[in-house]
Amino acid sequence: VSATWTIILSVLAPIGVLFISVMFKVFAHQVSEEVEGRLDQIGYAVLRLACKRLPVELRENYYQEWAAELDAHFLTATERPLTRLYWSLRFPVPLLFRAESFARIQDPAVFENLSDPVEQFVRASRPFRLFVFAGLSPGITAALLWVAFRDPATPLGGAIVYVILATLMVAISVLALLIELANVIAVRRGSMPSWAPPVGAAAEWILWLHRKIGDAPRWGRAHLYRLAGVKVRQDKVGS
Amino acid sequence: MADDIRITTTVATVLREFLDNPTEPHYGFEMMRSCAISSGSLYPILARLEKVGWIASRLEDIDPKVEGRRARRYYTMTPHGEFAATQALNRLSERLRLPSWTPRPSAGNALFRRGWQLGTAFGGTR
Helix, strand or coil: CCHHHHHHHHHHHHHHHHHHHHHHHHHHHHHHHHHHHHHHHHHHHHHHHHHHCCCHHHHHHHHHHHHHHHHHHHHHCCCCHHHHHHHHHHCHHHHHHHHHHHHHHHCHHHHHCCCCHHHHHHHHCHHHHHHHHHHHHHHHHHHHHHHHHCCCCCCCHHHHHHHHHHHHHHHHHHHHHHHHHHHHHHHHHCCCCCCCHHHHHHHHHHHHHHHHCCCHHHCCHHHHHHHHCCCCCCCCCCC | CHHHCCCCHHHHHHHHHHHHCCCCCEEHHHHHHHHCCCHHHHHHHHHHHHHCCCEEEEECCCCHHHHCCCCCEEEEECHHHHHHHHHHHHHHHHHHCCCCCCCCCCCCCHHHCCCCCCCHHHCCCC
16 A cells, blocks of 8 residues: 555544444434434324223223323423333333223223124233243244254254243143133132132232232223123222 | 321321412422322322312313413312311321420431430440
8 A cells, every 4th residue: 555545544544433423313303303202102003002992982081081191191291202202101001901990980981882792802802812822922932942952962952942941831831721711610609719719819910019019900890790691780980 | 077087197298288378270290290280090080089079170272283282281279168178187187296205306416415425325425
């Protein structure tokens, strides 16, 4: 390399580095702006999910009503993005579990007019199915991976991790199913099944935990009660 | 009508917020923050209170295009609700009041109370 090139490169290199660093900074800023803008949308998305649990005719009204709260919050919010995100999630996430109980008080007629009990049951059991699916799918995936990648030279090959994972996940899924079964039987009989004390206890524990985290298992117990013809005490404020 | 409502601490907190200024309209998000309860608890309470006529709700009268946001639902306490809520909170506070014979701890650190010195529980420092 000649002396001339050395001089040119020694001038151009810092300029190039500066240019790249500026470009990187600009790009990072754009990405951060983009992410910040999208963060605000998460609250609305969760709200949409919460409203999905309502009968079709109520969804839009409730969404508009609750989205108005988020609108007003974002218009006046002066907090940093993460704090804003916290509050925008703090509002809709509990509604995922309680939107229906609110709507049942506000618009009881709509719920009474839901004539098809199967549709009611399917809608009410959606979170259960998600739960079971969430439990089962990693198990199934892990089992498939094990089948695909097992080493024929050894009994389990390098897939032992997948086997353990699959066993664990399937066990969790089976437990979840048993708890659900125990739950349904408990609702039908009015007491926890004596044939499965550990499962009954686990179900009770989970129900207790759910009650503690905001009456989450309202996920459809009301529908199950209705389907089973079990009379339950009328809800009162704060119960 | 008050018998239709069970006054739990959460309900009492909401009522207290309304009673601070009964004529002032409140909206959900603001109440969630000021009462420090989740929206999942707040909205069913508001719905029940509205059902028994303690509060009334109305949709904000704004032009969303001008304001740049959707119309919020405002909740205001009714005169009946003001009366009933005051009575309910009174009853609750009566029920929760400490009995007269309860040994009440005096203010301050136990170490500085008469008779209690450092190491009293172990025979005193002297």
